[in-house]
Amino acid sequence: MHKHVKNIFITFFIGIGVFIIGSLLDNGFQFESAKEFAIEFTFYQVYAFVLGYSNMFYFTYLESLHWKKSEGVKRVIIGLVGSVIITLIGLFVLRMLTALFYFENSFEHFIANESLRPYQFGLWITLSIVVTFHIIYFYNQYQQNKIKEQKVIAGTASAKFDALKNQLDPHFLFNSLNVLTSLIDENPENAQRFTTSLSKVYRYVLEQKNKDLVSVDEELDFARTYMMLLKMRFEDSIIFDIPERASNSDSKVVPLSLQLLLENAVKHNMVTASKPLHIKIYEEEGDLIVENNFQPKQIVKKSSGVGLSNIMQRYQLLTNRKVNINQQANRFAVAIPMLTKQITLMETKYLENKEDAYYKAKKQVEEIKGFYGNLISYAVVIPFLIFLNYKTSWEFQWFWFPALGWGMGIVFHAFAVFGYGKDWEERKIKEIMEKENQNKNWS
Numbered sequence: 001m002h003k004h005v006k007n008i009f010i011t012f013f014i015g016i017g018v019f020i021i022g023s024l025l026d027n028g029f030q031f032e033s034a035k036e037f038a039i040e041f042t043f044y045q046v047y048a049f050v051l052g053y054s055n056m057f058y059f060t061y062l063e064s065l066h067w068k069k070s071e072g073v074k075r076v077i078i079g080l081v082g083s084v085i086i087t088l089i090g091l092f093v094l095r096m097l098t099a100l101f102y103f104e105n106s107f108e109h110f111i112a113n114e115s116l117r118p119y120q121f122g123l124w125i126t127l128s129i130v131v132t133f134h135i136i137y138f139y140n141q142y143q144q145n146k147i148k149e150q151k152v153i154a155g156t157a158s159a160k161f162d163a164l165k166n167q168l169d170p171h172f173l174f175n176s177l178n179v180l181t182s183l184i185d186e187n188p189e190n191a192q193r194f195t196t197s198l199s200k201v202y203r204y205v206l207e208q209k210n211k212d213l214v215s216v217d218e219e220l221d222f223a224r225t226y227m228m229l230l231k232m233r234f235e236d237s238i239i240f241d242i243p244e245r246a247s248n249s250d251s252k253v254v255p256l257s258l259q260l261l262l263e264n265a266v267k268h269n270m271v272t273a274s275k276p277l278h279i280k281i282y283e284e285e286g287d288l289i290v291e292n293n294f295q296p297k298q299i300v301k302k303s304s305g306v307g308l309s310n311i312m313q314r315y316q317l318l319t320n321r322k323v324n325i326n327q328q329a330n331r332f333a334v335a336i337p338m339l340t341k342q343i344t345l346m347e348t349k350y351l352e353n354k355e356d357a358y359y360k361a362k363k364q365v366e367e368i369k370g371f372y373g374n375l376i377s378y379a380v381v382i383p384f385l386i387f388l389n390y391k392t393s394w395e396f397q398w399f400w401f402p403a404l405g406w407g408m409g410i411v412f413h414a415f416a417v418f419g420y421g422k423d424w425e426e427r428k429i430k431e432i433m434e435k436e437n438q439n440k441n442w443s
Contacts, residue, residue: 007056008049009372013379015048018125025121029397034387041383043098051090051126055083059133072138080130087126091119183233190232197232201225208255212318216246216253216288216338223258223281230266237271241280246288251338253288254314261290261334264308269332270295287324287335294332311336371410371417378406 019041023029031037059079067075095118099110180198183191204222208214220242227240262279269292271277279292311334312323321337382403389399 011049011052014052015045018048019044022121047094050094051087054086054090055130058082058086083126083130087123088119091122179233194229194232197229211255213252213339214255216251217249219253219258223262226259226262234271237273237276239276239278243282247283248340251340253336253338254311257311257336260311265292268296270297286338288338289333289335291333294330367417371413374410374413378410
């Protein structure tokens with residue numbers, strides 16, 4: 001229903017425009033009476049409605065067909081040829097009905113006096129409008145295709161990110177149960193304490209695994225709890241140095257990154273009383289660094305492949321800042337970027353927060369309603385001013401000043417609301433690039 005109302009308004013305003021142009025070309029906008037003005041205006045509106053609606057219907061039909069990218073020229077040719085045929089048929093039928101019922105001529109008289117000249121103006125106007133519609137249509141398709149490509153990229157990245165996060169839950173539980181199994185044999189008392197602490201730690205895992213980023217302070221708190229679990233197993237064979245708080249409380253990292261790095265350090269290094277493992281966590285140049293003395297095991301258990309590679313892949317989807325690995329003869333360190341943006345990737349960059357999207361859509365609807373209100377006011381006021389000018393001082397046609405001035409304002413209003421203008425392409429490209437690259441501009 002809304003679409004039909006919109007189309008009626010479009011054909012009405014097209015009729016006004018064609019009426020003004022046609023009247024200026026035909027009689028210099030000179031009318032003998034208000035009745036002649038009204039009759040002429042009505043005829044133009046009928047023609048605009050029939051020809052406009054028939055061409056819109058045809059254009060909608062063409063849009064519903066599945067055109068290949070290589071068929072752009074074919075689409076334009078079929079559109080123009082079809083519009084010409086529809087316009088000629090429509091003009092013929094309208095002129096015939098006018099001759100038969102308004103002028104009360106016979107059909108033979110109508111055919112005998114029919115010529116090509118009356119069709120030229122209608123064809124010129126129709127083709128101008130159709131060409132404009134095609135330009136707008138193909139440009140919109142071009143922009144929509146670019147947006148669709150970005151959505152495909154975003155959707156793929158989102159799915160990949162979720163898959164990486166979903167690795168963490170079973171991975172952590174599996175490794176923790178392995179540790180618990182070892183503790184049961186080595187130290188049953190610590191195994192009992194480990195079980196109690198593990199429930200608290202696992203709660204954090206469940207709470208954070210669906211988040212894209214967490215604050216560094218939260219990760220540091222969790223790392224301390226996880227270190228307690230490791231201390232229960234290795235006692236004095238492992239030594240930790242960890243800051244109380246981050247220097248910037250707004251800084252964020254990917255969740256469970258510290259746990260994975262701590263686990264990685266324990267898994268690949270000897271942890272004995274004679275060779276204790278020293279693990280230090282500290283900040284440096286915007287990175288959070290996990291460093292340990294490098295004393296690799298002679299025989300390393302088969303890795304699940306989740307740890308360091310998982311962190312690196314998640315950061316690749318979030319930022320262009322790299323996870324840096326520094327391995328030396330007696331030192332191994334991994335630096336993960338601390339991201340200072342307050343927003344998350346999946347909610348606001350790829351899929352966009354639903355509430356924000358709702359308010360954006362609501363604002364857009366209000367702007368469109370304002371535009372149509374402006375358009376309706378123009379359609380009501382300007383004809384009244386023309387009539388008033390005609391009845392008072394038609395020698396000086398002052399109505400052109402408000403008509404043209406207000407009309408230009410409506411055109412600019414339409415550009416602002418619907419996004420068409422001389423800087424439209426530049427703004428649209430910038431908008432798409434920002435959507436693609438904002439997630440890579442974390443500072």
